[in-house]
Amino acid sequence: MTSRREIRRRKRSRMLDHLLAMLRKAPLLAAILLLWLLLTILSVAGRRGAYRNYSTDHGRLPGLSLVMQGIHDHVMPWSQAPGGEKADAAKGDRAKLAGSAAGTGSGGTEQDAAGAAAPVSGENAAYADGFIETPGKDPEKAETDGGSSDDSGSKEKGAGSSAGQTAGTGGKEKNTAADKPQAGALQIPETSCSRVVQAKDYGVAEKGYLSPDDTVYNTDTEGLFAPNGIYYSLQEVEDSYFSDALFVGDSRTVGLYEYGDMGPVTSFLARESTSVYDLFDDEKMEYAPRGKEPTERTLKDLLSKAKFRKIYLSVGVNELGVPDTEDYYREYRKVIEKIHKLQPEAVIYIQGIMHVSKAMSSTDGVYNNTAIVQRNEAIATLANGRSIFYIDMNEDLCDENGDLKADLTGDGIHLKASACALWHEYLLKHAAVVPD
Amino acid sequence: MVNFSGLVFIFRFLPVFLILYSLVPHKYRDAVLFAGSLVFYASGARLFVVLLLFLVVLNFLFGEMVWKMPGRRKQLSSRKPMLAAIIAIDAAVLVVCKVLALKVRASLLPLGLSFFIFKMISYQVDLYRGKMRRRPNFWQTAAYFAMFPQIAQGPIMRFSQGWQERPSHIRRRTVYVERTLSWQKAEDGLVFFIMGLGMKVLIADRLGILWNEIIKIGFESISTPLAWMGAAGYSLELYYDFWGYSLMAAGLGLMLGFKFVQNFAHPYAACGIADFYRRWHATLGSWFRDYVYIPLGGSRGGALTTVRNLLVVWLLTGFWHGGTLNFLIWGVVLGLLIIWEKFVVADLMDRVPLLGHLHVIVLIPLTWVVFAITDLKELAVYFSRLFPFFGTGVAVNKGDFAKYLGIYWPFFAAAVLLCIPFVYKSIVWKRKNPLVLALLFLLFWVSVYFSSISAGNPFMYFSF
Numbered sequence: 001m002t003s004r005r006e007i008r009r010r011k012r013s014r015m016l017d018h019l020l021a022m023l024r025k026a027p028l029l030a031a032i033l034l035l036w037l038l039l040t041i042l043s044v045a046g047r048r049g050a051y052r053n054y055s056t057d058h059g060r061l062p063g064l065s066l067v068m069q070g071i072h073d074h075v076m077p078w079s080q081a082p083g084g085e086k087a088d089a090a091k092g093d094r095a096k097l098a099g100s101a102a103g104t105g106s107g108g109t110e111q112d113a114a115g116a117a118a119p120v121s122g123e124n125a126a127y128a129d130g131f132i133e134t135p136g137k138d139p140e141k142a143e144t145d146g147g148s149s150d151d152s153g154s155k156e157k158g159a160g161s162s163a164g165q166t167a168g169t170g171g172k173e174k175n176t177a178a179d180k181p182q183a184g185a186l187q188i189p190e191t192s193c194s195r196v197v198q199a200k201d202y203g204v205a206e207k208g209y210l211s212p213d214d215t216v217y218n219t220d221t222e223g224l225f226a227p228n229g230i231y232y233s234l235q236e237v238e239d240s241y242f243s244d245a246l247f248v249g250d251s252r253t254v255g256l257y258e259y260g261d262m263g264p265v266t267s268f269l270a271r272e273s274t275s276v277y278d279l280f281d282d283e284k285m286e287y288a289p290r291g292k293e294p295t296e297r298t299l300k301d302l303l304s305k306a307k308f309r310k311i312y313l314s315v316g317v318n319e320l321g322v323p324d325t326e327d328y329y330r331e332y333r334k335v336i337e338k339i340h341k342l343q344p345e346a347v348i349y350i351q352g353i354m355h356v357s358k359a360m361s362s363t364d365g366v367y368n369n370t371a372i373v374q375r376n377e378a379i380a381t382l383a384n385g386r387s388i389f390y391i392d393m394n395e396d397l398c399d400e401n402g403d404l405k406a407d408l409t410g411d412g413i414h415l416k417a418s419a420c421a422l423w424h425e426y427l428l429k430h431a432a433v434v435p436d
Numbered sequence: 437m438v439n440f441s442g443l444v445f446i447f448r449f450l451p452v453f454l455i456l457y458s459l460v461p462h463k464y465r466d467a468v469l470f471a472g473s474l475v476f477y478a479s480g481a482r483l484f485v486v487l488l489l490f491l492v493v494l495n496f497l498f499g500e501m502v503w504k505m506p507g508r509r510k511q512l513s514s515r516k517p518m519l520a521a522i523i524a525i526d527a528a529v530l531v532v533c534k535v536l537a538l539k540v541r542a543s544l545l546p547l548g549l550s551f552f553i554f555k556m557i558s559y560q561v562d563l564y565r566g567k568m569r570r571r572p573n574f575w576q577t578a579a580y581f582a583m584f585p586q587i588a589q590g591p592i593m594r595f596s597q598g599w600q601e602r603p604s605h606i607r608r609r610t611v612y613v614e615r616t617l618s619w620q621k622a623e624d625g626l627v628f629f630i631m632g633l634g635m636k637v638l639i640a641d642r643l644g645i646l647w648n649e650i651i652k653i654g655f656e657s658i659s660t661p662l663a664w665m666g667a668a669g670y671s672l673e674l675y676y677d678f679w680g681y682s683l684m685a686a687g688l689g690l691m692l693g694f695k696f697v698q699n700f701a702h703p704y705a706a707c708g709i710a711d712f713y714r715r716w717h718a719t720l721g722s723w724f725r726d727y728v729y730i731p732l733g734g735s736r737g738g739a740l741t742t743v744r745n746l747l748v749v750w751l752l753t754g755f756w757h758g759g760t761l762n763f764l765i766w767g768v769v770l771g772l773l774i775i776w777e778k779f780v781v782a783d784l785m786d787r788v789p790l791l792g793h794l795h796v797i798v799l800i801p802l803t804w805v806v807f808a809i810t811d812l813k814e815l816a817v818y819f820s821r822l823f824p825f826f827g828t829g830v831a832v833n834k835g836d837f838a839k840y841l842g843i844y845w846p847f848f849a850a851a852v853l854l855c856i857p858f859v860y861k862s863i864v865w866k867r868k869n870p871l872v873l874a875l876l877f878l879l880f881w882v883s884v885y886f887s888s889i890s891a892g893n894p895f896m897y898f899s900f
Contacts (some may be wrong), residue, residue: 021619022619024619025618025620025623026619026620026622026623026626026628027623027629027873028623028630028873028876028877029619029622029623029626031873031877032626032877032880036447036880061443061444062443062444062447062448064443064447064884064888065443065888067890068884068885068888069888070887071885072885072889157663191664258833258835258836259653259657259831259833261831280531410651410652410653410654410655411648411651411652413652414652415651415833416653416654416656416657417653417654417657417658417830417831417833418654418656418657418830419654419658420831421831
C-alpha cells in the first residue's frame with residue numbers, strides 16, 4: 001500500500017522527469033520558454049515604470065510586445081518613463097491605436113458630407129502687385145480693437161469679401177469655431193493663404209485620433225503668428241524662386257525630390273517616416289543642397305549653419321496614428337517657432353497634408369481624409385499671411401469628394417512619380433514674393 | 437490570430453492549444469484539434485465558420501453513405517452519382533464564393549476556402565477509390581478538413597497522410613499506429629516553425645516593401661533595371677512567404693504528432709518549368725495530377741490529348757489562384773511553357789541542362805509579374821519597362837536601381853543563398869548542433885521583434 005505522501009512524491013518525480021526530458025530533448029524550446037517567461041515578467045514589472053506611457057491594449061497583445069516596442073523606442077524595462085518626452089509616448093500610443101485600427105471602421109458615426117465639397121481658393125493672377133496693406137500693423141493696436149473684431153475684416157482694403165472666412169475655418173457647416181468671434185483676430189485676406197480643402201467623411205475615422213469638432217485654435221494677436229502687418233498674396237513664380245528655398249518633409253517630399261524635377265533647382269531635407277515630432281532633431285534626415293548629392297543632417301544643425309529665405313514644411317501623414325489633432329497642432333507650432341528663431345527672415349510655408357485616395361479614406365480608421373482635413377484646419381490657423389503661409393495642393397490633386405485622384409497614386413498615400421510634376425506646378429503657382 | 441507570425445498566435449493560441457492537446461487522452465485529440473481549429477478559424481473568418489461547419493458535416497455524411505454502399509471495390513459505378521453530387525456541391529461553393537468575391541466584395545471569399553474545398557474533394561475521391569483502409573470517424577474527418585495548421589494556406593495534405601497511415605499487424609489484428617507526441621517532435625517542429633517564421637518575417641516581408649515601393653512610384657516611372665529587380669524581388673517574396681508559411685505549417689503538424697508534409701523542394705534549383713512546379717506548392721500540383729490530369733487520361737492518350745489535359749489543368753490552376761484575367765493568362769502561359777518544354781525542346785534540355793535552369797531563373801519571375809498585377813493595362817506598362825523597346829517611361833529616375841539595391845541587397849543575398857538546397861539542408865541536418873540552436877534561438881527572437889513592432893499595423897510596411 002502506498003501512502004498519500006508516496007503518491008505525491010512519485011508525481012513530483014514524474015514531473016521532474018518530464019522537465020529533464022524536455023531540457024535534454026528540446027533545449028531550444030526550453031530556452032525560448034525561459035526567455036518568454038523573463039520578458040513577460042519584465043513587461044509586467046515595467047508597466048508601472050518604463051512603459052507607463054504605453055497604453056497598449058492589454059487584452060489584445062501578449063505582454064512581451066511591450067518590451068519589444070520598448071526596444072524599438074530605446075526604452076528599456078528598467079529605465080524611467082519618459083515624462084515630458086512626447087515623442088516616445090506618442091510612439092507608444094501609436095502602437096496601441098494602430099493595433100485597434102484594423103478591425104474597426106463601423107465604429108465611427110456617419111457624418112453628413114453634404115456641403116463639404118472642396119471650395120477652391122480664388123484665382124490669384126490678378127494680384128501680381130504683391131501685397132495688401134492693412135490697418136492692423138501694430139500688434140498692440142490690434143488688441144485694443146478686439147471688442148469689435150467683426151468689423152476689422154471689413155476694414156481691410158480689397159479683401160472685404162473674405163471677412164468671416166479665415167483660412168483656418170473652411171468647414172462652414174461643421175465647424176462651430178467659424179461662428180465664434182475670435183477675440184482680437186484679424187482676418188487674413190483670401191489671396192494670402194489657401195483655403196483648407198475639404199473632403200467627404202466616410203465615417204470610418206477613429207475618434208481617438210481626432211480632437212472634438214468644436215476645438216478652437218485661437219489665432220494670436222501678437223508675435224510670430226499674429227495675422228497683421230503687410231499681407232502678401234500668393235502668386236505665380238518661376239523655378240528660380242526656389243533657389244534659396246528648403247523643402248522639409250517626409251517620404252512625400254522625398255518623392256518630390258526624386259521625381260518632381262526639383263532637385264536641380266532647390267534644396268531638400270527629408271526622410272521617410274519622419275513626423276512633426278522628430279522633424280527638428282531627426283538625425284537621419286537627408287540633406288540634398290541644390291543639385292548635389294544628399295548627406296545626413298538634422299534640421300536644427302542645418303538651420304544654424306546655412307541660410308534659407310523660404311522653408312516649406314510638409315509633414316503630417318506619419319503621425320496620423322498619434323492622438324490627437326490638438327497635439328499635432330501644438331507640436332507644429334513649436335517647430336515653426338524653432339525655425340523662426342534660427343532663421344527669422346525666412347518665409348515659412350505650411351503645406352497642407354495631402355489627402356489620401358478614396359479606397360484608403362473610406363476604409364482606414366487612421367489614414368483617412370476626415371483626420372487629414374481636421375489637422376489641416378488646425379495648422380492653417382498658424383499662418384499669418386505675411387511670413388507664414390498656408391498652401392493646400394489638394395486643390396489641384398483631389399476630386400469633387402476631396403479624395404486624392406486614383407490615377408495619381410499607386411498606393412493611395414503617395415503621388416506616383418509621374419504625378420509629382422503636379423505638385424511642382426502647384427508650388428510655382430502659389431508663392432509669396434516677400435521683399436528682403 | 438490566423439497569421440502564424442503574429443504574436444497572438446505564437447504566444448497565446450499555440451501554447452494554450454498545445455497544452456490542452458497534450459493533456460487529453462489519444463482518443464479525444466482529434467476532437468480537440470477540430471475544436472481548436474474552429475476557434476482559430478472563427479478568429480479570422482468570423483461567420484464563415486458556419487459555412488465551414490456545414491461543409492464538414494455534409495462531406496462527412498456523404499462519405500458515410502459512400503462507405504456503407506455495398507461492393508466497395510467492385511461496383512464503383514453505383515457510387516459514381518454520389519461522388520459526382522458531392523464534388524459538384526463542393527466545387528459550386530468554391531466557384532460561387534470566388535465569383536461573389538470578384539463581383540461584389542473581396543471579403544466574401546471565406547478564408548482558406550480554396551484549400552479546404554480541395555481537401556474535401558480529395559477525401560471524397562479517395563473514399564470512392566477505396567483508398568481508405570478503415571472507416572474514418574467524424575472527428576478524424578472534421579479535424580482533417582479544419583486543422584488549423586493547414587486551413588488558411590495549405591498544404592493540401594491527403595487524409596491518409598494524417599490518419600491511418602501505418603497499419604501494423606499484431607497477433608493477426610490490424611492496428612493503426614496513433615499519432616504520438618514527444619519532446620523530440622516538438623523540438624523538430626519548433627525548428628521548422630522558426631525557419632519558416634524567419635523566412636516570412638525577415639525575408640518575404642522585407643522584400644514585400646520593395647514591391648510596394650514600385651507600386652508607389654508607378655510602373656511607368658521605374659527604370660528597366662529596377663523593373664527586373666522588382667520582378668526578382670516579388671518572385672523571392674512570394675517564394676519565402678509561401679515556403680515560410682508551409683514550413684511553419686509543417687512544423688506545427690510535427691508538434692501535433694503528424695508527419696512532415698513537404699510542400700516546397702527547392703523549386704529554384706529545378707531544371708525546367710515542369711520540374712519547378714513539381715517542387716513548388718507540391719501538394720497542389722499532385723492534387724491536380726491525381727484528381728484532374730490522370731482522370732482526364734494524363735499523357736497516355738497521345739500528344740493532342742496530353743496538350744489538352746495540360747491546358748485544362750493549368751487553366752484550372754490559374755482560376756484557383758484568382759478569378760481575374762491575369763491569373764488565367766498566368767495559368768495558360770505556364771501550360772504553354774510546359775508543353776513547349778515537353779514537346780519542342782525536351783532533347784535540347786537533356787543535352788544542355790543550363791537551358792532548363794535559364795527557363796526557371798528568367799521565365800518564372802516574368803510569369804510572377806503576370807501573377808502579381810491584376811490590372812492588364814498596368815501589366816502591359818510593367819512589361820514595357822522590363823523590355824523598354826516597347827515604349828519609354830515617364831519621369832524615370834535613373835538612380836532608382838542604385839538606391840533600392842543599396843537598401844535591399846542583404847535581403848536579396850539571404851534569399852538567393854537559401855535557394856541553394858545545400859544551405860537549407862545543412863541547417864536541417866545540423867539542427868542539434870549547439871551553434872545552429874543558438875542561431876535559431878536568435879532568429880526566433882529577432883523575428884518576433886520585427887513581427888511585434890509591426891503588429892497590427894500594416895503601415896509599418898510602408899513608413900511614409
